[in-house]
Amino acid sequence: MVNIKLSDDKIIRIKDICKSFNNEGGELINVLHKTQSTFGYLPAEVQEIIARELNVSLAHVYGVVTFYSFFTMIPKGEFPISICMGTACYVRGGEKVLDEFKRELKITVGQTSDDGRFSLSCLRCVGACGLAPVVMVGEKVYGRVAPDMVKDIINEYK
Amino acid sequence: MAKFKKHILVCGGSTCHSLQSHIAISNLKAILVEKNLEQEIQIIETACFGFCSSGPVILILPDNTYYKCTSPADARMIVEEHFISGKKAYDLMLAESQIDGLASNPKLLASPKKQIRIALRNCGNIDPENINDYILNGGYLALGKVLKERDPQQTIDIIKKSGLRGRGGGGFPTGLKWEITSKSQADQKYVVCNADEGDPGAFMDRSILEGDPHSVIEAMAICGYSIGASKGLVYIRAEYPLAITRLKIAIAQAREYGLLGDNILDKGFDFDIELRYGAGAFVCGEETALIHSMEGMRGEPTFKPPFPSVSGYLGKPTNVNNVETFASIPVIINKGAEWFASIGTEKSKGTKVFALAGKINNVGLIEVPMGITLREIIFEIGGGIQNGKKFKAVQTGGPSGGCLTEAHLDTPIDYDNLIAAGSMMGSGGMIVMDEDDCMVSVAKFYLDFTVEESCGKCTPCRIGNKRLYEILETITQGKGTMQDIDKLKNLSYVIKDASLCGLGQTSPNPVLSTLENFWEEYIEHVTVKKCRSSQCKAMMQYIIDAEQCVGCTACARNCPVNAITGERKLAHLINQDICIKCGACVEKCKFNAINVK
Ligand SMILES: Cc1cc2nc3c(=O)[nH]c(=O)nc-3n(C[C@H](O)[C@H](O)[C@H](O)COP(=O)(O)O)c2cc1C
Numbered sequence: 001m002v003n004i005k006l007s008d009d010k011i012i013r014i015k016d017i018c019k020s021f022n023n024e025g026g027e028l029i030n031v032l033h034k035t036q037s038t039f040g041y042l043p044a045e046v047q048e049i050i051a052r053e054l055n056v057s058l059a060h061v062y063g064v065v066t067f068y069s070f071f072t073m074i075p076k077g078e079f080p081i082s083i084c085m086g087t088a089c090y091v092r093g094g095e096k097v098l099d100e101f102k103r104e105l106k107i108t109v110g111q112t113s114d115d116g117r118f119s120l121s122c123l124r125c126v127g128a129c130g131l132a133p134v135v136m137v138g139e140k141v142y143g144r145v146a147p148d149m150v151k152d153i154i155n156e157y158k
Numbered sequence: 159m160a161k162f163k164k165h166i167l168v169c170g171g172s173t174c175h176s177l178q179s180h181i182a183i184s185n186l187k188a189i190l191v192e193k194n195l196e197q198e199i200q201i202i203e204t205a206c207f208g209f210c211s212s213g214p215v216i217l218i219l220p221d222n223t224y225y226k227c228t229s230p231a232d233a234r235m236i237v238e239e240h241f242i243s244g245k246k247a248y249d250l251m252l253a254e255s256q257i258d259g260l261a262s263n264p265k266l267l268a269s270p271k272k273q274i275r276i277a278l279r280n281c282g283n284i285d286p287e288n289i290n291d292y293i294l295n296g297g298y299l300a301l302g303k304v305l306k307e308r309d310p311q312q313t314i315d316i317i318k319k320s321g322l323r324g325r326g327g328g329g330f331p332t333g334l335k336w337e338i339t340s341k342s343q344a345d346q347k348y349v350v351c352n353a354d355e356g357d358p359g360a361f362m363d364r365s366i367l368e369g370d371p372h373s374v375i376e377a378m379a380i381c382g383y384s385i386g387a388s389k390g391l392v393y394i395r396a397e398y399p400l401a402i403t404r405l406k407i408a409i410a411q412a413r414e415y416g417l418l419g420d421n422i423l424d425k426g427f428d429f430d431i432e433l434r435y436g437a438g439a440f441v442c443g444e445e446t447a448l449i450h451s452m453e454g455m456r457g458e459p460t461f462k463p464p465f466p467s468v469s470g471y472l473g474k475p476t477n478v479n480n481v482e483t484f485a486s487i488p489v490i491i492n493k494g495a496e497w498f499a500s501i502g503t504e505k506s507k508g509t510k511v512f513a514l515a516g517k518i519n520n521v522g523l524i525e526v527p528m529g530i531t532l533r534e535i536i537f538e539i540g541g542g543i544q545n546g547k548k549f550k551a552v553q554t555g556g557p558s559g560g561c562l563t564e565a566h567l568d569t570p571i572d573y574d575n576l577i578a579a580g581s582m583m584g585s586g587g588m589i590v591m592d593e594d595d596c597m598v599s600v601a602k603f604y605l606d607f608t609v610e611e612s613c614g615k616c617t618p619c620r621i622g623n624k625r626l627y628e629i630l631e632t633i634t635q636g637k638g639t640m641q642d643i644d645k646l647k648n649l650s651y652v653i654k655d656a657s658l659c660g661l662g663q664t665s666p667n668p669v670l671s672t673l674e675n676f677w678e679e680y681i682e683h684v685t686v687k688k689c690r691s692s693q694c695k696a697m698m699q700y701i702i703d704a705e706q707c708v709g710c711t712a713c714a715r716n717c718p719v720n721a722i723t724g725e726r727k728l729a730h731l732i733n734q735d736i737c738i739k740c741g742a743c744v745e746k747c748k749f750n751a752i753n754v755k
């Protein structure tokens with residue numbers, strides 16, 4: 001796990017988010033969504049503050065964070081790469097595209113490259129099945145990706 | 159829409175959006191301004207037309223012409239050819255074969271031979287961010303009618319008589335569900351719209367919410383009135399940002415028009431809607447898990463009964479329905495239960511939206527009457543299999559469903575027939591596979607999904623599915639035995655019988671249906687160690703044909719693991735112990751000298 005020291009103004013920002021949901025335990029998932037979109041990820045230190053503010057146990061917060069795949073406890077790369085592994089993309093060769101990304105970046109799913117620039121993850125259907133196989137880099141969607149396009153995609157961000 | 163002579167409808171559905179449809183809009187706008195046409199021609203951003211593989215798509219009305227508009231040059235050509243010289247920009251028009259059959263073709267509305275649009279009636283025809291457009295197309299009429307002319311029980315009776323069944327997968331009669339919730343006594347009740355759409359490869363609900371959010375809002379209000387609830391919640395996937403934005407806009411507009419809030423249409427009925435976000439867990443589509451997730455907890459299912467209609471969100475009676483189920487409600491109220499019940503089969507009424515994807519020519523959304531055959535969907539509407547390959551299977555029902563074959567192509571599709579054939583309706587994902595797909599690998603793909611998505615609460619699902627996956631892994635690696643196949647079958651039945659929720663009770667279906675329909679493929683994998691679709695890498699060998707090889711060294715230079723050796727101008731050789739079967743050599747060989755066996 002990544003150990004970080006939170007700065008005072010970050011702590012205030014997290015408390016503000018909790019307050020905007022009335023510090024209510026039932027709003028935990030909304031609080032986590034908001035916090036993750038502000039900070040990029042949810043390290044243990046952040047979870048501790050949220051647990052205290054919402055007056056729920058840290059185990060409960062941790063349980064929820066680890067249950068949902070949308071939440072992450074490790075920082076993503078500067079350019080997060082997500083490969084769609086939905087059924088439509090799978091039957092049109094998504095796995096081969098994933099293999100190529102792994103080979104090019106020398107990381108596996110869930111990891112971030114050493115220079116912190118790229119991270120690799122899988123998604124289940126982004127709803128653009130007509131363009132299968134689909135790859136997302138940040139918010140940008142690449143459709144009909146073939147393994148031999150992978151190098152060019154990565155180079156766009158180098 | 160009146161004061162403009164022509165309209166350009168631009169698809170703003172997720173697929174076209176990701177193909178930069180918003181840039182197409184600014185391109186078109188710029189050229190209209192340049193040509194002084196901006197007072198005559200209006201640009202409207204709508205939602206999915208259904209031609210998702212050819213975007214960004216635009217439709218010109220009233221001429222009914224579809225174009226693909228990718229670049230500024232395309233936009234210029236369309237404006238100059240279509241509007242100024244009055245011809246058509248033929249190069250950019252979508253092919254007839256693509257347009258025929260697909261959901262939004264206005265011609266089809268006149269002659270609804272194969273498709274009938276009920277849930278999708280407005281998708282692609284109206285501006286989803288403008289409530290007036292919805293109202294002009296008959297929106298909120300049903301809510302008004304119900305509030306003025308019907309009491310709650312009469313409304314429920316209409317839905318019951320229509321024969322509408324839940325479109326989220328289970329197929330439970332909607333009217334009956336409303337009636338049970340209405341009879342549960344409580345100080346507060348809830349209407350929940352299930353927009354979690356977890357089936358990977360399905361995008362029906364997303365398209366409805368992006369294209370016609372008001373239809374869902376209107377129906378939720380009607381439901382609230384019928385069951386006696388004043389609060390509605392939409393549980394929507396965080397992965398659908400566009401749908402969330404449009405839904406938020408629509409809710410705000412409905413409040414402004416007094417169609418949500420206190421004392422709606424002066425009839426003393428209060429109703430309002432809030433959004434709740436999913437966070438990427440498939441099991442949260444299951445209604446009890448969904449409710450726990452809305453309460454801010456881990457989305458783990460609980461045993462039923464009690465059903466949500468008796469004790470749901472915060473312990474109060476809660477009516478959960480799917481997006482598409484809701485979208486059909488206003489039409490049923492407006493056109494009558496008899497009209498709706500006249501469409502479809504004896505036990506499954508009305509239409510179903512399917513997301514057609516996979517190895518098919520026309521990928522997109524379709525809405526067809528119940529009782530249509532798979533053959534009509536795949537070969538007539540879908541335009542057949544890509545690249546002239548042979549049809550092998552079609553998967554319906556997602557991870558809970560099964561693979562159907564050639565033999566099922568002429569079965570009329572409804573809830574009961576699909577279950578009898580070993581699959582299920584599911585939420586409407588339909589993935590077409592061709593001869594290149596290995597069915598053992600497909601079963602493994604679904605089990606991989608289930609293993610990842612199982613919440614872990616009950617043992618048969620948590621451990622059983624993992625074991626199923628491992629056995630399938632052994633078989634695809636060429637190490638399987640006949641006993642493994644027996645084990646697969648027995649374990650599948652145990653998991654189905656002993657699991658707590660619908661996830662585990664259906665997760666072995668992809669295994670059982672492929673065992674049933676593609677038995678020979680399993681046998682080939684374990685006895686002769688052969689994968690007829692050349693998908694299982696462990697059983698493949700890449701071999702260089704010494705007669706064809708000219709010794710150009712292209713393969714050796716491109717091999718990522720240096721498994722290929724040989725002198726220049728002499729035949730090369732692949733070391734099978736090193737080869738990782740990536741196929742890079744085959745792609746680089748210009749002489750077709752490398753064979754896969
Ligand atoms: C594992 C699992 C996943 C489900 N996913 C969904 C879903 O994504 N969307 C949905 O509407 N219903 C889903 N359902 C069905 C719901 O539990 C529920 O039956 C449905 O929302 C009821 O609405 P309906 O009667 O209108 O179909 C799922 C069920 C199970 C067991």
Ligand code: FES
Pocket residue numbers: 084085086087088089090124125126127128129130132133134358359360
């Ligand atoms: S399966 Fe990949 S976008 Fe739908």
